[in-house]
Amino acid sequence: MHELSLTQGVVEAITDRLGDRRVAMVRLEIGKLSGVVVDSVRFCFDLVVAGTSLEGARLEVVEPGGRARCRDCSAEFLSDDPILLCPCGSSDVEVLAGMELLIKAVQLAPGEVVPDVRDVRV
């Protein structure tokens, strides 16, 4: 269950940036080829936000599909299957999309103010 530590990481990254400002929504991007199970992330999210400034926040997950380029025939193809086979039969492919694992955005609770850029730790 690497989804648990990933989700804990999300909460830490956000509270590090935003302090104790209450968060209403978190938007993640989890590519279809990333190997991360979105349902597990959702399950873990509800557990790990309990007692934090993210408690009750809505979780939105964008799931970009997979896209790859074949190193043998140069064709680009779409596939959400982790076993990436080019229509030409080659498995020697470069993944162009679908591996994303990102915290895209958060929405603060109404009334919370945007942190001053100077307290945003990067």
Next chain:
Amino acid sequence: MCATCGCSDHSHEHGGGTVIDLEERLLARNDHLASHVREWLAGIEVRAYNLMSSPGSGKTTLLERTVRELGLPCSVIEGDQETTFDADRIRASGVPAVQVNTGAGCHLDAVMVRKALAELDPPAGSVVFIENVGNLVCPGLFDLGENGRVVIMSVTEGEDKPLKYPHLVRTGDIVLLNKVDLLPYVDFDRAKFLRCLRQVNPHAPVLEVSARTGEGLADWYEWLSR
């Protein structure tokens, strides 16, 4: 650009509180630490290898032999959910070992490895083996700052394993097929195994070895010394 409406304002209202774009990678912290580990290791000319397999494929047995036969100073970081059995086995082979217990965790991460390396304090020019938690899923995502990833599968596990765990197997720099001494006793189709493996990892060298008898290990030592 605003992820909600596409405008160029960095933060503003969307029917509720302010939306802030973060665009932060989920693994940013781990990867950042891993790159520090990698730099630190390079600075003292130590090479590190991350060994990944299902439980019981023979990681510790392979290491018990490797640390005695490689001919280079070695040390080992052992990752298991519980117990110090594997570190004890390695120390019994005569080299330093640090046990990391991950508890509920199913993989090592760069934080754990950095801490273990500080304790291990490997001498310049040596080789560090990191035995990951027996698991062919979770360890694949976490860069530990290693120089190479070793995926171990054994002939008792079935030929289709690579296709069942494509995410992790894809990341292997070398694949060891272990327990080949048992080939006469099990139904294991090597050609089929290779076909399955090549569908997810087209280039990694594949070595057939037996950690029990030592068969095939000369090629493994050569790969480590290259």
